[in-house]
Amino acid sequence: MAHASDLIASDIEAYLISHQYKSLLRFITCGSVDDGKSTLIGRLLYESHLVFEDHLAALEADSAKVGTQGGDLDFALLLDGLTAEREQGITIDVAYRFFSTEKRKFIVADTPGHEQYTRNMVTGASTADVAIILVDARKGILTQTRRHSYLVSLLGIKRVVVAINKMDLVEYSQATFNSIADDYRQFAKQIALDDITFIPMSALKGDNVVEPTAHMDWYHGPTLMGYLETVVVDDDTASLPFRMPVQWVNRPNLDFRGFAGRIVGGVVRPGDTIRVLPAGTTSRVARIVTMDGDLDEAVAGQSVTITLEDEIDVSRGDLICAGESPAEVADQFEAHVVWMHEDEMLPGRPYLLKIGTRTVGATLAHPKYRIDVNTLDHLAATTLALNEIGVCNLSTDRPIPFDPYTENRETGAFVIIDKLTQNTVGAGMLHFALRRSHNIHWQEVRVDKAARIAQANHRPGVVWFTGLSGSGKSTIANIVESKLHAAGIKTYLLDGDNVRHGLNRDLGFTDADRVENIRRIAEVSRLMVDAGLVVLVSFISPFRAERQLARDRVESDEFVEVFVDTPLDVAEQRDPKGLYAKARAGQLRNFTGIESPYEAPEDPELRIDTTITTPEDAADRVVAALRLQGIVP
Amino acid sequence: MSIQTTTAASTAQPQISAGRLTHLQRLEAEAIHIMREAVSECERPAMLYSIGKDSSVLLHLAKKAFYPSKPPFPLVHVDTTWKFQEMYRMRDKVAAEYELIFHRNPECVKLGINPFDHGSALHTDMWKTEGLKQAIDLYRFDLCFGGARRDEEKSRAKERVFSIRSPQHQWDPKRQRPELWSIYNGRRSQGETLRVFPISNWTELDIWQYILLEQIELVPLYFAAPRPVVDRDGVLIMVDDDRMRERLHPGEEPMIKNVRFRTLGCYPLSGAIESEATTLLDIVQEMLLATTSERQGRIIDHDGAGSMEKKKQEGYF
Numbered sequence: 001m002a003h004a005s006d007l008i009a010s011d012i013e014a015y016l017i018s019h020q021y022k023s024l025l026r027f028i029t030c031g032s033v034d035d036g037k038s039t040l041i042g043r044l045l046y047e048s049h050l051v052f053e054d055h056l057a058a059l060e061a062d063s064a065k066v067g068t069q070g071g072d073l074d075f076a077l078l079l080d081g082l083t084a085e086r087e088q089g090i091t092i093d094v095a096y097r098f099f100s101t102e103k104r105k106f107i108v109a110d111t112p113g114h115e116q117y118t119r120n121m122v123t124g125a126s127t128a129d130v131a132i133i134l135v136d137a138r139k140g141i142l143t144q145t146r147r148h149s150y151l152v153s154l155l156g157i158k159r160v161v162v163a164i165n166k167m168d169l170v171e172y173s174q175a176t177f178n179s180i181a182d183d184y185r186q187f188a189k190q191i192a193l194d195d196i197t198f199i200p201m202s203a204l205k206g207d208n209v210v211e212p213t214a215h216m217d218w219y220h221g222p223t224l225m226g227y228l229e230t231v232v233v234d235d236d237t238a239s240l241p242f243r244m245p246v247q248w249v250n251r252p253n254l255d256f257r258g259f260a261g262r263i264v265g266g267v268v269r270p271g272d273t274i275r276v277l278p279a280g281t282t283s284r285v286a287r288i289v290t291m292d293g294d295l296d297e298a299v300a301g302q303s304v305t306i307t308l309e310d311e312i313d314v315s316r317g318d319l320i321c322a323g324e325s326p327a328e329v330a331d332q333f334e335a336h337v338v339w340m341h342e343d344e345m346l347p348g349r350p351y352l353l354k355i356g357t358r359t360v361g362a363t364l365a366h367p368k369y370r371i372d373v374n375t376l377d378h379l380a381a382t383t384l385a386l387n388e389i390g391v392c393n394l395s396t397d398r399p400i401p402f403d404p405y406t407e408n409r410e411t412g413a414f415v416i417i418d419k420l421t422q423n424t425v426g427a428g429m430l431h432f433a434l435r436r437s438h439n440i441h442w443q444e445v446r447v448d449k450a451a452r453i454a455q456a457n458h459r460p461g462v463v464w465f466t467g468l469s470g471s472g473k474s475t476i477a478n479i480v481e482s483k484l485h486a487a488g489i490k491t492y493l494l495d496g497d498n499v500r501h502g503l504n505r506d507l508g509f510t511d512a513d514r515v516e517n518i519r520r521i522a523e524v525s526r527l528m529v530d531a532g533l534v535v536l537v538s539f540i541s542p543f544r545a546e547r548q549l550a551r552d553r554v555e556s557d558e559f560v561e562v563f564v565d566t567p568l569d570v571a572e573q574r575d576p577k578g579l580y581a582k583a584r585a586g587q588l589r590n591f592t593g594i595e596s597p598y599e600a601p602e603d604p605e606l607r608i609d610t611t612i613t614t615p616e617d618a619a620d621r622v623v624a625a626l627r628l629q630g631i632v633p
Numbered sequence: 634m635s636i637q638t639t640t641a642a643s644t645a646q647p648q649i650s651a652g653r654l655t656h657l658q659r660l661e662a663e664a665i666h667i668m669r670e671a672v673s674e675c676e677r678p679a680m681l682y683s684i685g686k687d688s689s690v691l692l693h694l695a696k697k698a699f700y701p702s703k704p705p706f707p708l709v710h711v712d713t714t715w716k717f718q719e720m721y722r723m724r725d726k727v728a729a730e731y732e733l734i735f736h737r738n739p740e741c742v743k744l745g746i747n748p749f750d751h752g753s754a755l756h757t758d759m760w761k762t763e764g765l766k767q768a769i770d771l772y773r774f775d776l777c778f779g780g781a782r783r784d785e786e787k788s789r790a791k792e793r794v795f796s797i798r799s800p801q802h803q804w805d806p807k808r809q810r811p812e813l814w815s816i817y818n819g820r821r822s823q824g825e826t827l828r829v830f831p832i833s834n835w836t837e838l839d840i841w842q843y844i845l846l847e848q849i850e851l852v853p854l855y856f857a858a859p860r861p862v863v864d865r866d867g868v869l870i871m872v873d874d875d876r877m878r879e880r881l882h883p884g885e886e887p888m889i890k891n892v893r894f895r896t897l898g899c900y901p902l903s904g905a906i907e908s909e910a911t912t913l914l915d916i917v918q919e920m921l922l923a924t925t926s927e928r929q930g931r932i933i934d935h936d937g938a939g940s941m942e943k944k945k946q947e948g949y950f
Contacts, residue, residue, distance in 0.1 A: 008918060012918040247666070303669075
């Protein structure tokens with residue numbers, strides 16, 4: 001790799017010992033294609049003598065073929081990875097690059113400056129210690145400069161280099177440099193960035209990238225490489241209170257029970273008092289075990305296995321904290337959320353939230369506001385689309401330990417996962433726990449569910465009829481209710497159309513409204529089950545995730561999902577309310593089966609094929625299913 | 634972690650103060666973290682073991698990650714029958730200590746697929762790409778560790794640490810999940826599998842330096858020794874067994890040269906370099922002074938621009 005050190009040839013051992021104690025710096029470069037970002041990284045690699053001859057040969061060939069620098073080397077080509085991107089001339093994803101100098105090893109996250117790719121920049125920034133923001137000296141601070149700076153600040157990067165590039169095209173003018181730096185300082189106050197270093201450079205010509213330039217004798221600061229090699233990022237995390245999310249319980253035999261994890265804050269030593277959250281139990285550290293022997297001390301960043309003095313219950317997802325300064329525990333929060341998927345966020349839909357090593361169920365409320373990343377204005381929003389950032393309240397289905405993101409990036413950051421596709425669809429940063437999360441205590445009630453059940457001759461439950469419009473849900477549900485009523489069972493029928501006239505009359509038929517519609521019905525059903533009733537719910541309820549939500553609201557043996565299975569063409573032929581005709585004529589938007597999807601149940605308690613079953617027989621089968629599940633006698 | 638040497642100077646190692654981990658300590662901790670997350674979020678993990686130096690490092694990291702337990706997964710070797718003899722010896726040695734599954738694509742066995750008659754592209758696709766898919770399907774692994782690194786090749790630079798594959802084992806660059814902080818999403822839909830790369834952020838130098846520090850045992854082929862080779866289109870190919878001797882071109886005469894290998898694969902596809910490096914220190918020194926990248930000796934990357942990306946989409950590791 002042609003490292004420029006005589007020691008390599010003369011005393012390799014001395015060289016390696018000196019390199020064994022190098023530190024690691026991760027940084028991100030932000031800027032658009034036109035700012036010369038790829039050129040800058042290519043130049044850093046090239047001038048650090050880190051480009052191999054075969055890579056260089058490929059670069060020369062590529063430069064001649066698709067390069068944009070005439071006959072000269074196009075350093076940008078060293079970086080663009082995927083074929084499609086290379087042809088388009090833009091990078092569309094995060095690429096990681098590696099180089100090292102005598103002093104440090106570097107990992108560069110190269111992220112696109114292209115408008116719609118906030119997602120990638122946020123990803124790259126999440127692991128960076130330092131950000132380099134490129135500014136074209138001819139253009140000054142642009143909208144995208146503000147956008148990148150805001151994202152850098154949002155993701156908690158404290159140290160920023162503003163690289164004012166293409167100085168060769170403004171005659172290396174000090175006045176231009178100063179005026180841009182002043183503009184930037186003004187703006188930076190708004191977003192709470194204060195550790196800023198301005199460097200005038202030309203990535204194309206190599207001025208102030210690695211070597212100081214003779215063209216700007218008015219500048220006395222560091223070169224970019226000089227800055228990167230010496231900036232102190234020393235893990236602010238080591239001075240935080242001790243935190244270790246438990247990844248894995250290590251039980252090789254009955255005599256050993258260790259908790260494996262990576263320390264994400266502070267220092268730990270044997271004898272330290274610790275507290276395990278969310279349970280709140282305490283103990284003391286017995287040993288810090290590694291394959292290389294027990295440690296006297298371990299610090300943030302290290303992966304270790306800890307044993308405790310007491311036999312307390314600890315499992316994956318728990319957070320082991322310093323006993324005297326534990327993390328907070330809550331189930332309702334305010335957070336910044338960055339949406340990362342083409343399917344927009346659905347407030348009220350049950351998602352998964354992964355924080356540290358813990359995964360829990362979570363729902364997001366409607367955003368309080370969305371942030372225009374270009375102007376930093378707060379805008380009204382009902383949801384978040386791909387690449388949008390907003391502030392939302394969210395609640396988890398269990399209390400979770402956390403620190404505010406601004407205090408600890410590792411214990412305050414989370415990702416949101418879609419339950420069906422298992423994709424990561426969003427990411428966020430926790431601000432604080434909502435007060436009501438601490439203050440809501442369940443009102444103690446004397447007459448409870450058990451008392452109400454004891455008074456009746458049956459158990460409560462939910463019979464959830466799902467199927468296309470016109471499938472026969474309501475017809476069957478009505479017959480079932482008559483039969484149950486005749487048997488002295490206390491029932492209530494919730495019908496989609498009826499509820500939409502009252503409780504849900506503010507809701508339309510967009511995906512977001514459908515989710516909210518079902519969420520309310522699920523909650524009403526739960527209350528009715530608590531009241532001791534058998535609730536018959538007749539709703540199209542097209543999405544699996546929401547039916548799952550309804551199921552999760554009650555005990556597992558209290559829910560009977562009935563899939564009223566009627567093929568679309570049959571339902572459309574019946575069209576009892578004339579709705580299919582309207583939908584086909586374009587008069588009814590978002591109609592299930594026509595413009596909006598229906599996700600059939602995968603494993604319902606009962607499936608009724610209405611093309612071969614009469615409504616009367618179907619109702620008998622439902623009652624039989626209720627009997628089988630022990631809800632009715 | 635320290636360099637094992639006999640010199641007095643090395644005993645005075647600088648103390649690592651709080652929050653000041655070395656780059657290798659940080660990389661090691663990150664890899665261990667990744668392995669534990671992966672194992673915790675899947676049901677049937679496995680580790681692809683290719684016998685090379687990156688696999689050796691990966692296995693070493695796995696021992697550390699789960700110590701004092703043994704790594705809670707089997708190793709899988711997807712065999713092509715064309716590996717170097719010394720590699721098979723190493724594999725058998727590892728198999729004596731760890732659960733090791735090896736799989737050969739039965740179709741390749743039947744058709745006698747080999748790099749001489751069928752070319753490197755078909756050989757690699759049939760034995761390795763198809764073989765790996767078969768092994769994953771056969772044993773129903775839902776997660777497989779691999780030793781790929783982002784510095785190896787341009788298309789790898791964008792690879793996620795947790796890389797999701799379709800039920801047909803395809804890698805879709807558009808469908809890869811965003812990966813933020815150190816939070817990895819190991820969840821899968823029906824039929825999907827994961828490839829997990831714990832040493833994504835390591836470079837070739839990091840690997841060698843770590844091998845040196847941790848004294849990790851390697852296949853002797855990495856060290857220079859007199860070996861019989863032929864010069865074929867400028868690439869030194871080792872005459873590893875009789876199958877090669879039968880296929881010598883007219884006028885080709887094996888010659889004994891001091892050579893070693895920077896990367897190991899199937900012997901007819903791995904070019905040797907002339908070298909006098911017989912110790913780990915020599916190798917690191919030679920590498921630091923080298924001017925070509927390690928994949929140059931590997932024939933599959935030269936199939937044309939974007940060839941690795943194409944192979945990945947088809948399911949190559």
